[in-house]
Amino acid sequence: GDSVTQMEGPVTLSEEAFLTINCTYTATGYPSLFWYVQYPGEGLQLLLKATKADDKGSNKGFEATYRKETTSFHLEKGSVQVSDSAVYFCALILGGGTSYGKLTFGQGTILTVHP
Amino acid sequence: NAGVTQTPKFQVLKTGQSMTLQCAQDMNHNSMYWYRQDPGMGLRLIYYSASEGTTDKGEVPNGYNVSRLNKREFSLRLESAAPSQTSVYFCASSVDSGNQPQHFGDGTRLSIL
Numbered sequence: 009g010d011s012v013t014q015m016e017g018p019v020t021l022s023e024e025a026f027l028t029i030n031c032t033y034t035a036t037g038y039p040s041l042f043w044y045v046q047y048p049g050e051g052l053q054l055l056l057k058a059t060k061a062d063d064k065g066s067n068k069g070f071e072a073t074y075r076k077e078t079t080s081f082h083l084e085k086g087s088v089q090v091s092d093s094a095v096y097f098c099a100l101i102l103g104g105g106t107s108y109g110k111l112t113f114g115q116g117t118i119l120t121v122h123p
Numbered sequence: 124n125a126g127v128t129q130t131p132k133f134q135v136l137k138t139g140q141s142m143t144l145q146c147a148q149d150m151n152h153n154s155m156y157w158y159r160q161d162p163g164m165g166l167r168l169i170y171y172s173a174s175e176g177t178t179d180k181g182e183v184p185n186g187y188n189v190s191r192l193n194k195r196e197f198s199l200r201l202e203s204a205a206p207s208q209t210s211v212y213f214c215a216s217s218v219d220s221g222n223q224p225q226h227f228g229d230g231t232r233l234s235i236l
Contacts, residue, residue: 012165040222051127051213051227052166059222097165101222110181111156111225113165 010035012098014114021088021121029083029117031072031098039100041065041074041081046095046116055083055096088121095119125149127228129214135234136204144199144231146214154220155197156181157189159210160230166213172197173220204235 015030033039040059044052056065061076070085081098098114130145148155153174158166168181170189178189186208188200197216201208211232215225 042224044227049229051229052215053227054224057224110168110171111166113167115163115165 010039010100010102010112012100012112012114014096014098014117017116018118018120021119023090023121023123024087025121027083027085027088027092027119029096029098029119031081031083031114033079033081033098033100035079035100035102037102039102041072042099042101042111043070043072043081043083044097044099044113046097048094052097088119090121090123093119093121127214127216127226129212129228129231131231132229133232135236136201137236138204138206140204140235141200141202142204143201144212144214144233145196146198146228147196148214148216148226149195150216150226151194152216152218152226153194154217154223155191156215156217156225157187157197157199158213158215159183159208160213161210169199169212171220206235209233209235 011034042057043055045055046052056067058065058074064073072083095116097116127148156171157169160166172178172191175194190198211230213230214228217223217225
């Protein structure tokens with residue numbers, strides 16, 4: 009079945025450090041890929057998305073590139089801030105077949121940024 | 124903008140009690156979803172409604188029922204709560220059930236004793 013695997017957390021960084029959170033996927037078709045962020049006590053917010061191979065999603069300084077050859081969608085940010093502390097989820101969705109419209113999530117990666 | 128609104132935000136139940144979690148969206152979306160979030164497991168789909176008048180099982184439907192009351196509202200019911208259903212429940216909606224992003228509510232934290 010379809011699945012998403014994220015790097016083990018938690019990740020702890022100092023402010024202005026470079027961030028990478030790895031995400032790889034397994035899917036039978038051609039998924040769209042997403043990164044969601046969850047701040048404490050809140051629901052998930054869409055951070056960025058990519059719908060086809062080689063697309064780069066970007067938002068708020070975060071970037072991720074859809075790599076079909078390595079089935080990856082790694083999240084990166086050049087300089088993190090304390091306000092980026094949150095849980096980050098990688099997810100995929102297929103646009104057809106029995107998985108139509110169903111988001112499949114990774115287990116989430118906790119990021120803590122210290123001043 | 125309200126987006127997706129869930130009620131209640133917190134609830135404590137005893138084993139065997141029943142309750143309904145409410146969800147409403149004001150974005151005129153066709154599709155709605157219910158997820159549960161458990162530590163280390165991400166979010167898992169319980170039920171979804173691709174459009175008004177239709178509902179389908181997700182990954183973990185056992186012990187739950189849903190009702191798509193109208194285009195705006197999608198409720199989740201626990202008929203006989205069990206401790207294994209202690210979780211945080213999220214409702215989400217999307218324009219349609221294709222590859223569109225889903226918009227989430229703030230969640231309901233449910234504890235079953």
